[in-house]
Structures are given as structure tokens and as C-alpha cells.
Amino acid sequence: MRPFGILDDPRRRILIQALAAGFFSSAGNAAAQLFGRSPGPLPAGQSVYRVSGAVSVNSQPATIQTRINPGDTVETAPNGEIIFAVAEEAFLLRGGSRMVIESPPARSGLVTAMRLVTGKVLSVFGKGRPTRIVTATSTIGIRGTGVYAETDPEQTYFCTCYGVADVTANSDPTSKQTVVATHHDNPLYILAKGKEGGRIRRAPFINHTDQELMLIESLVGRTPPFVFPLQDYNAPRRDYP
Secondary structure: OOOOOOOOOHHHHHHHHHHHHHOOOHHHHHHHHHHOOOOOOOOOOOOEEEEEOOEEEOOEEOOOOOOOOOOOEEEEOOOOEEEEEEOOEEEEEOOOEEEEEEOOOOOOOOOEEEEEEEEEEEEEOOOOOEEEEEOOOEEEEEEEEEEEEEEOOOEEEEEEEEEEEEEEEOOEEEEEEEEEEOOOOOOEEEEOOOOOOOOEEEOOOOOOOHHHHHHHHHOOOOOOOOOOOOOOOOOOOOOOO
């Protein structure tokens, strides 16, 4: 089982530092210089806030003008990244990822469904909007939550940044856990193999920040339900085993 690595994108670091230095006031100017516009709700009819590197939607090259809707597949090359919103949900899809935004079946009770086939995504979902996330090794039910996930065939890393998530290992329905989090309280690894009932394990806090959550929440007119210090947030607020 390989560990998930630490990301080191210079543009991402610049954005995080700018946001931390002054929230969205002075930081907005820095973000606008990097990405063409300040953080905030996207204009009507616009899905994409930022796209860099090679990114496709339904196998077509993505641009700022690309519309993204339920049923679409979004893919990033190793050098690609896209920040976008669909309805009341917003996403930061990192390089080397493939995500399908599914149309939930009628009568399922779901408002949103997404399948992270491979790669890494930070996501925020509207309050009271039941959502299902499927990865290579897990199925997760959430409602009004901010989450971060990384997945490959062997394991999924999943952090409930805030909100409630019901996590189940795909290969073992007895391995399940409900996470109630206010601030990255209980990151998890969900494994493809292992003892029955024991395929969910505690994990460290990795590869996402409060500032990035603030950015993508701003695209749908919200803020995260916590206050963070004006500094780069690269570690959890508490110790993890």
C-alpha cells in the first residue's frame, strides 16, 4: 500500500498564502492576477472558475467557457487542475484525476452523486442536499458537507472537513463508520483489503487547506462553518494517531 504524497504546486501555494494574508480582500487581487477574477459567486451560466494544464470535460478540452452539468465526466492530466461549480456544489479537481458527476436515479432521495474514479478532489456541498460519493474503495453518504478525497485501487483517503459522512468500504459492508466533524476531526483510510470490519483506519491530515475550502465555498456564495487563523493552514488543529 503506497502512502499518498504531499502536493507541491507553486501556484496553489501562492493562492493559499494570498488568501491567508488577507482573506478575500487583498487576496482577491492576488487571485485575480493568477486566475483572472477574484473569488466570489460565479456569474450566471458559468461553471469554471479556473482551469490550468490539460483538462477535459466529456473528452473535450475544458476552458473558462465550458459548462459542466450532472452526467459529465471531468478529467485532468498530471499537469492539470480545474476549479468549478455545479448548482450548489463546488470542486477543486487536482491533476491526474477522473471524476463523473452522476445524475442520481429518480426516487433515490439524492440531490447529487459523484464518482471519483481516480485522483484527488476537494468538494463542498449545499446544506440539506443528500449526496453520495463513490470512490475505488468506498461509498460515502453526506449532507451539507466539505470533504477531501484521494483514491486509487488500493485505498481511499477521506477527510470530512465539516459535516456528517457515513463511510462504508465497498469490499466489506461491515467496515463502516459515521463521522461527525467540525474541523477535519477524523480523516480516514478506506482499504480495498484487510480484516472484515477493519478496513477503515484513522489517517493523518494531508493535502488540503482551510483556505482552499474558503475559495470553493465562495464560488457558491457560502463560507465554511469555522474561523481559521490568518496563516497558511497545513496541519490539523489536533493530534492524530
